[in-house]
Amino acid sequence: MIEITDQSIDIQKIIDAAQSPDCGGVSVFIGTVRNFSRGKDILRLEYSAYPAMAIKMIQRIIDEAAEKWDVRKFGVSHRTGVLGIGEVAVVIAVATAHRKEAFQACQYIIDRLKEIVPIWKKEVAVDGETWIDDHA
Amino acid sequence: MKITVKFFALGKDLIGQDELEMELSESGVVxxxxxxxxxxxxxxxxxxxxxxxxxLEYAEHTDALKDGDEVAIIPPVSGG
Known part of the structure; x- marks a missing residue:
């Protein structure tokens, strides 16, 4: 399953989407809002997305991953809206038959998500707001 | 032909709206x-x-447009 949501991400739901009896491992990445960035104290992040295209691009990334590894099931959720420090911005769960592939596929998916999926974050720091224009 | 143009992030801030309709002559490209x-x-x-x-697909500046297309201006993405 893939979702772009303005509600708190239900982490268990995303993990459940990646459960499969033929899989021995589910690798999960949880991206959270950090309190510092580029030397600034961050108050909150504001995420916006182009949801229809974001879902399409995430599906493409999953397809890419499935060509490289034996991805059986997956769940990807990305938040939009205002997120405070420590809140969950993204959850990726990937199930494969063996653990090594699960780790590799999960890392690939988050790296590619940061490269091509039309989602943006604005950092709101103590001294002002900035649209982030790199995918560090 | 009519094209819908969508703006996001800094693009939306600069234009002051998130969507507008534009009229483009036939055989127009991006x-x-x-x-x-x-x-x-x-x-x-x-x-x-x-x-x-x-x-919903990344495109080139030379790509042809047709009536009813939805074009989005995609500033550098920063999800995750």
């Missing part, structure tokens, strides 16, 4: 639409680097 945007909305030039999507 670059023609961009030229029109820059003329109508001078602040758009401040956007610097961005990609273009047509109907």
């Amino acid at each position: 670059a023609d639409l961009i030229a029109q945007l820059e003329e109508k909305f001078p602040p758009f030039k401040e956007l610097g680097s961005y990609l273009i999507a047509v109907n």
Whole structure:
């Protein structure tokens, strides 16, 4: 399953989407809002997305991953809206038959998500707001 | 032909709206639409680097447009 949501991400739901009896491992990445960035104290992040295209691009990334590894099931959720420090911005769960592939596929998916999926974050720091224009 | 143009992040801030309709002459390409945007909305030039999507797919400036297409201006993405 893939979702772009303005509600708190239900982490268990995303993990459940990646459960499969033929899989021995589910690798999960949880991206959270950090309190510092580029030397600034961050108050909150504001995420916006182009949801229809974001879902399409995430599906493409999953397809890419499935060509490289034996991805059986997956769940990807990305938040939009205002997120405070420590809140969950993204959850990726990937199930494969063996653990090594699960780790590799999960890392690939988050790296590619940061490269091509039309989602943006604005950092709101103590001294002002900035649209982030790199995918560090 | 009518084209829907969508803006996000800094692009939306610069244009001051998230969507607008633009009229483009027949056989227009993405670059023609961009030229029109820059003329109508001078602040758009401040956007610097961005990609273009047509109907939810990344596109090139030379790609042809057709009536009813949805074009999105995609500033550098920063999800995750």
